[in-house]
Amino acid sequence: MQDLSGGYPGGHPRSPGTVGELGEFGLIRELTSRLTTTPAVRIGPGDDAAVIAAPDRRIVASTDILLEGRHFRRDWSTAYDVGRKAAAQNCADIAAMGAVPTALLLGLVVPAELPANWPTELMDGIRDEAQVASAAVVGGDVARGDTITVSITALGDMRNQDPVTRAGARPGDTVAVTGWLGWSAAGHAVLSRGFRSPRAFVEAHRRPEPPYHAGPAAAALGATAMTDVSDGLIADLGHIAESSKVRIDVRSGALDVPAQMSDIGQAVGVDPLHWVLTGGEDHAIVATFPPQQKLPARWRKIGEVLAPSALPQVTVDGAPWDKAGGWDHFGDQDED
Amino acid sequence: MQDLSGGYPGGHPRSPGTVGELGEFGLIRELTSRLTTTPAVRIGPGDDAAVIAAPDRRIVASTDILLEGRHFRRDWSTAYDVGRKAAAQNCADIAAMGAVPTALLLGLVVPAELPANWPTELMDGIRDEAQVASAAVVGGDVARGDTITVSITALGDMRNQDPVTRAGARPGDTVAVTGWLGWSAAGHAVLSRGFRSPRAFVEAHRRPEPPYHAGPAAAALGATAMTDVSDGLIADLGHIAESSKVRIDVRSGALDVPAQMSDIGQAVGVDPLHWVLTGGEDHAIVATFPPQQKLPARWRKIGEVLAPSALPQVTVDGAPWDKAGGWDHFGDQDED
Known part of the structure; x- marks a missing residue:
């Protein structure tokens, strides 16, 4: 069992039982109930798609995928920490273009026998790191599978600056x-x-x-x-x-x-x-x-x-x- | 071995060997080399993040996740068909808000022993269905894992219409x-x-x-x-x-x-x-x-x-x- 004392700030009631007992819609309800929003979120989770403000008329977007055993270990990191890290690496990609993160979407695969508090604490971590980066979680999807898989897409706004790519370095810089x-x-x-x-x-x-x-x-x-x-x-x-x-x-x-x-x-x-x-x-x-x-x-x-x-x-x-x-x-x- | 004759239009050379032999960067190169673009794509794959036009100043976004054995079977569907289907279900979510799809991002998990033509034909399918929906694939991430997992995020533009949610139906409609x-x-x-x-x-x-x-x-x-x-x-x-x-x-x-x-x-x-x-x-x-x-x-x-x-x-x-x-x-x- 993972060490839950390390970084989890507490305060939320733990969901009882396993992911399988909660069911797909129960898990989605648990996950979305923990989310916060920002003024940029016009339509949040629960519809066919989310709608997010893009005042710059350009959107910056990046996807990263993390697997248990490959990118994180449950005996080394709490669910909350995995969530913070997953959100951080996505928001960092947005920042590295010169943009400000606005929204995250989560694709989550979890085994049915996983304790239900694992994905909910993961979501707490994603939400809190998103807030640090000034973004909000606006949607996603869950599915049952053998390996915990966390796929996050981050969106960001350029705020009227030009994106900084990898291609502009010049000798002397x-x-x-x-x-x-x-x-x-x-x-x-x-x-x-x-x-x-x-x-x-x-x-x-x-x-x-x-x-x-x-x-x-x-x-x-x-x-x-x-x-x-x-x-x-x-x-x-x-x-x-x-x-x-x-x-x-x-x-x-x-x-x-x-x-x-x-x-x-x-x-x-x-x-x-x-x-x-x-x-x-x-x-x-x-x-x-x-x-x-x-x-x-x-x-x-x-x-x-x-x-x-x-x-x-x-x-x-x-x-x-x-x-x-x-x-x-x-x-x-x-x-x- | 899956039936590849069903829907794959051919024309692309098959990548030899397995995903593991190609390596992460080799696979990413193979996948991105097959992509097409649209005028909405300002910066495509290959940088920290993609940049896509959002003329409406609002972006519509949705994520879906598909797993082998759960959402598709390799003996029933070709990689190309799985790609078409994965892109279709995401673009349908965007259309169902009243928006026009503009961009897709792909999070892909593949086993190292998978023949390399499976993910490349998957990508062909995603690309072609994106084109039908008027969108382009702009980025993504790949990782190695036991179960083929296809996580797609679709983005869309409202074109100055208001989003149609699930919440507006009135008696008499x-x-x-x-x-x-x-x-x-x-x-x-x-x-x-x-x-x-x-x-x-x-x-x-x-x-x-x-x-x-x-x-x-x-x-x-x-x-x-x-x-x-x-x-x-x-x-x-x-x-x-x-x-x-x-x-x-x-x-x-x-x-x-x-x-x-x-x-x-x-x-x-x-x-x-x-x-x-x-x-x-x-x-x-x-x-x-x-x-x-x-x-x-x-x-x-x-x-x-x-x-x-x-x-x-x-x-x-x-x-x-x-x-x-x-x-x-x-x-x-x-x-x-």
Whole structure:
């Protein structure tokens, strides 16, 4: 049984019994009863489709899918934390375009024998993270299946800014990052060795805190390319480098490696820089800016955009990073 | 191995090998390479999120989730047909609000050992049905898992009309339907007894043809409530009756029961009216109209909205329909 004491704020009565006992319509009722709304929600859950305000006349949309055993473990994360994390990674994609999240839709697969409080606490987590990102859950679908599957679509509004893609970085641009790097990976290393502390890193793995506001702020400042760090810094900078047809060099000395992360690295025999450079799931936001642009508060310059060369598209201190970067979710090794 | 000759139009080279051999990024490349676009798609797949035009300043959004073994069977339907059906049921939800579908996002779970042509042909089907509905696939996510899971989110534009919910039916209104009723259920009955014909019904089960254009047209004519028939006519009219706080009476004599459907009913010992009244998945559109409203072509008056009474919210010829209506997807019995 999962540890429910970790992050669940309580207050809601637990639904009794299993998902199968509740039935499809009973579960939908339980889930929708927990939702909150925003002025952007014109028609919420319960009809054929939801209707959401799109004042910009353009909508930003992204889908992510999470499976138990592959993207989360019930013995490592509470349902509430899985919900927060699932919503966070979707809202981070919206923010990384420079947009403000407005609405989430949830496709949920649950086994009939699952305790009914698991999906309801998942929904609490999704709702609360959506609120942090200024969005609301507006609809979805549930189905019975063997593996818990959480598919979220996030929608966002550009607020009259132009979207910042991965394709606009130019040689000479500054590479900068805001948010956390390597914390989730360090927490994962701790958990996978059977420990539950240091708590800050375990919490970072269970519940990322993407800097949502930084996306639209960077767009307003003229960021030329932007993405969120979901696959690892090197892999995600690789996406920018490939789309923009440039090389990106990261200065390792500019990266923040907290002392406590170094301690964990020493304890488990891993160079902590590896977590910072290749760890995904913190959903930091990395962007390129024109060289003369003063960086906003909390952004840190970590490198530079260069012309393409014979070197790999992303280098660290001018040389190839010799360890595998990023995650291929079809690889033989499960991530979590 | 599934029958691939049924509905796949061919023309695309088959991807060799399995999904696992392709890898996550290889599969995403294969899937996105097959997509087409529309002028509404400002940024398509490949970035953190897609950007789609929303000229109405409101976006309509709906999510549906389909699982192998539960909502489709690979020995009954080709991947292409599953794709058409998945896209159809989502676009029907958008049309049933009175909106025009603009974009689809796909969350796809596939086993590593699945032949790679299965997801690519699925994508062909989604793309082609999206085109029929005037939409394009703009993004998504893939993950590896044991059960094929297809989660689609459809977005649509209201085109300056007001959304038609389930809540606006008033006593005296006409109940009318357009599209097919009971065809998918009759085809399911045929397939579940091991037959492959009559072909028209089997095809209707494999690939519904929702009357997308009828949704916005009904909205323009002042439809007071509307939904698509996904759970069965009685169940879906029940949703309108409940939301609108009215009773709805269906006249069975007004329903179209084709002679060939009666023949199937006789052969398998089922009253074909049962399929027409309770069969889902054809995605007909049912709506209520003010009594004086002349019905558009291809709409058929099938009943009337009445004041609530002690009777069930939906009656047939003034009396309760005595067989179970609609499907509860958490029931013990698999639908497909």
